[in-house]
Amino acid sequence: MTAETPRTGGALAGLARFCYRRRRLVLLAWIAGVIAVAFAGFGYGAASDNDFSGGDSGSARAQELIDKHFPEQRGDTLTLAIKADRGIDDPAARQKIERVIAELAASPVTGPVISPYQDEDLVTQDRRIARTTIPLTDKEVKKSEVEPLVTTVRDASGDGVTLGLGGDRAEKAETPGQGPAESVGVLAAAVILFVAFGSLVAMGLPIVTALLAILGGIALMKLVGHVVPAPDFTVVLAAMIGLGVGIDYALFIVTRYKDALRDGDEPESATVRAITTAGHAVLFAGTTVVIALLGLVVMGQRLMTGVAVAASVTVLVTMIAAVTLLPAFLGFTGHRIDALRLPRRASRHQGAGGAPSRERRTPAERWAGVVQRRPLVAALVAVAVLLVLAAPALSMRLSLPDASVQPRDRSSYISYEILSEGFGPGYGAPLIFATRVGSRDADLRPVVEAVGRTEGIAHVTPPRISEDGRAATFMAFPTTGYQEEATADLVHRLRDDVLPRAPGGEGVHVGGPNAGTIDFAEEVGSRLPLMIAVVIALSLVLLIALVRSVTIALQAAVLNLLSIGAAYGVIVAVVQWGWLGPALGFPTEMPITAWVPMMMFPVLFGLSMDYEVFLISRVREEYGRTGDTRTAVTRGLARTAKVITAAAAIMIAVFTTSLLGPDVSVKQGGLGMAVAVLIDASIIRMVLVPAVMELCGKANWWMPGRREPKATSAPPAGVEAEAGV
Structure with missing residues (x-):
């Protein structure tokens, strides 16, 4: 054969x-x-589930108590933020504000709304900024049912009165669909395929x-x-x-x-x-x-x-x-x-059957020859570039997006901006404390006062006892915002120092969306190394089974880690540091969304192994013919360079089009994966693979218990079934 x-x-x-x-x-x-x-x-099909809480974290235990003993708090809420240049008591402003509140309260998906004119705590001292909470009657309120509320608030703004509607449901309601992103990706792929074929x-x-x-x-x-x-x-x-x-x-x-x-x-x-x-x-x-x-x-x-x-x-x-x-x-x-x-004219560089002509070498062959003449220098330069790109990843911070990182024209961002100006940046990052109590007469004042005296806390609400007298809850508002590192430090200080030392504070749990995000991000960070180890181990077993070489499998794992690390560094520089962020569709500097790096790794590692399979299977086939590693790498690269480049270009085009969409988290993932594929198809496949294989020589094909194969005119049995291209 x-x-x-x-x-x-x-x-x-x-x-x-x-x-x-x-x-x-x-x-x-x-x-x-x-x-x-x-x-x-x-x-x-099943509806989406966006509740990342759960497990045994402090926020999960707090939420469990709230769900069990405060059923009235289970539903989501919206927050109406109001800013009036002439004050909310101006007759024209008051008429507009009361009309909007009445329309919101009349919606079939909202509960009773307390007007800021009825509660002085909802208004700033200068009476220019006010707020009120809009309770939703059902936890499963649909996006289409909230959209009219957002439209009502947006249309009412003007004439010296600015209104914004915040809350998770409001954010989702006003977030447009993915739009033309996938269509643009398909079009770009079509152009690349037409050029290739x-x-x-x-x-x-x-x-x-x-x-x-x-x-x-x-x-x-x-x-x-x-x-x-x-x-x-x-x-x-x-x-x-x-x-x-x-x-x-x-x-x-x-x-x-x-x-x-x-x-x-x-x-x-x-x-x-x-x-x-x-x-x-x-x-x-x-x-x-x-x-x-x-x-x-x-x-x-x-x-x-x-x-x-x-x-x-x-x-x-x-x-x-x-x-x-x-x-x-x-x-x-x-x-x-x-x-x-x-x-188009037929290429003069092809022989029979499209194989590269040995009389005139293709650009890929000539490039491989350049790398193989100075393999150590090429490898060191390539690794240095990847390490420089990966360096920003050392400062990666994880979180989940909130209103503060949304586009500036969104109603949810306007609400965040108004509330931050009037009530402080921590108003959108409340901490909800929950604990079990023995009776309705339980005294939580020592705990509340200890929390209120903590540096970084702006305001604490009085405690509430549940109807069954078995649990209590109160809220605290930080002086810092949802995405700030100081807020995470505050949560740790409350859990580790303040609550354990306060009388009755041992059983108090810190929860709420803010603490839940912090817990989720930290759990991701702690478990990410385990996931990386499992993915690498399983992929190595599969790759060894295919290419029948421990050395090549290990090379693939290390090189893939370098390319993914570089991609992590790039998204930190763009998203977290703000380098070219606005130009790429990120409204402001923000932490990396917690699920992005853990989603990127398996996807990219798997895709990198794809290219490894398609390249190495050809190299393995050529090595079976010649028994010479240098020739095998040169010919394998020549026979796969064009198609791998086209495949990578398609991947890059598809991933990059995510930047056209509205979701900042999906944009982060798309940008990171596009960068990783670009690095993999260029620096890894075109420089590091030929350089490292040249350095390893015969050791590339080491496999315990296997004798060195002799060069033949045909590849070993089964190699043709392994060839990827």
């Missing part, structure tokens, strides 16, 4: 033949299946395959949400990941199919060859991404487990589409894969 002879047996070969010969049945089955799943998923037909196959798979994957993901709930950003994230890997996987298979046709194969045998080679690598690469995503389970966060399962479902469907739906499409196109092609 030669390297160019497809395997005629095996499960993948049989699957490819079946899908090719029964292409109409396969296509109809896919269309009917996707329509059925879409109808069920989008019509009856030069044919509208070849361009269309990966896109149609990926889109159909993503539609089915997201619908199935919504059904899975009934068992494993996931937050609302999961759909955007899954679509972004699914679009990128779906197009890339189909790209590799179509490339191999075109190569087989150029070698003289008939369409059916070309399809079999493409699936048993590139399709085999796609299954391995996709499995790596799925396993990496499922590494999120070790974080112990209920909703992040939901994200892991949901995204894995989407990737799994794209894998299945690549090896079943795409062969059916290839059966319809046959030799017309290059139809409607872009006129």
Whole structure:
């Protein structure tokens, strides 16, 4: 068997033949299946769950007490912020303010509203700024039911009166959909594919395959949400990941199919060859991404487990589409894969079958030669660049976004700005204290006074005893804002020093959204190393099984860590430090959203392993022919550089388009993943891989208990099934 002879047996070969010969049945089955799943998923799928609380943190225990003993506080609330240039008592201003309050109170989703004209505590001393709380009658109020309230408040602003409606539900209600981001990503991918293939037909196959798979994957993901709930950003994230890997996987298979046709194969045998080679690598690469995503389970966060399962479902469907739906499409196109092609001259640098000519070396071969002549210098320079890029990650702070980091024209940000001016920046970051008590006569004054005397606390409310006399709660407002590091330090000081020393303070728990965010961020930070270790270990086992080399697997793990670390550093510099932040759509400097780095790592590690598989499998194939590492790396890089570059460009385009969307957290993730893919496809694949493999020489192929293979005219058995491109 030669390297160019497809395997005629095996499960993948049989699957490819079946899908090719029964292409109409396969296509109809896919269309009917996707329509059925879409109808069920989008019509009856589970609602999003954005409650990141839970576990055994102090905020979780506080919330448990509140839910159990203060049922009236379970519903969400909105906050109306009011600023009147001439004071709220000005007749025109008062008429407008009272009208807005009446309209808000009349909504079917709101409860009784206390006017600031009835409670002096709701008004500043100069009577220019006021606030009031709008209780929502149902914890599951829909976005569409809150949107009219936001519109009412926004439309009433003017003539010296500024109004803003804040609260989590208000933020979500006024946040627009993802908009054209995915469409722009698809368009960019189409342009890249057209340039790479030069044919509208070849361009269309990966896109149609990926889109159909993503539609089915997201619908199935919504059904899975009934068992494993996931937050609302999961759909955007899954679509972004699914679009990128779906197009890339189909790209590799179509490339191999075109190569087989150029070698003289008939369409059916070309399809079999493409699936048993590139399709085999796609299954391995996709499995790596799925396993990496499922590494999120070790974080112990209920909703992040939901994200892991949901995204894995989407990737799994794209894998299945690549090896079943795409062969059916290839059966319809046959030799017309290059139809409607872009006129261009044939490359003088290609030999028969599109292989690089040995008379004139390709740019990728020449570049590999440059790196291999000075491998130590190249490796040291590349590593130095990556470490410089990664350095900002050492100062990474984690949090969750609030109104203070929203676009400046949002009603929720206007509310935050007014309340900060009138009542202090900590008004939007209240701490809610909860504790068990023995009776309604319990005396909490020593605890309340101790909290009130703490540096960093602006105001403390009187304690409230529950109706059953079993629990009590009170609130404290910090002098610092939600996103400030000083607020997190204050929470720790209260828990570690103030409450343990105050009489009766031992059983008091600090909770509320602010403390919950702090607890979540710290739990992520503490568990992230464990997740990284699990993902690396599982991926190493898979990669060793594929390339049959411990050395190469370890190289891949280390190099992938470098590229991901550099991506972490870039998003810290842009998002947290503010370098080019406004130009990239980040309204202000802000901490990194807590779930972004732990979501980025498995996704990027899995995707990096994809490129590793597609490159190293070719290098391994060439090494089986020649027995010379330098030649194998040079030829492997030459044969994969173009397609890996195209695949990376598609990924970068898809991830970068997230910057067009409204969600600052999704933007952070998209930016970080685009940077990581760019680094991986350039510095890692084009510099570090050839340099490190040159330095390792024969040691690249070390495997315990295996004898050194001899060079042959054909690769070792099974290598052609491992080749990725």
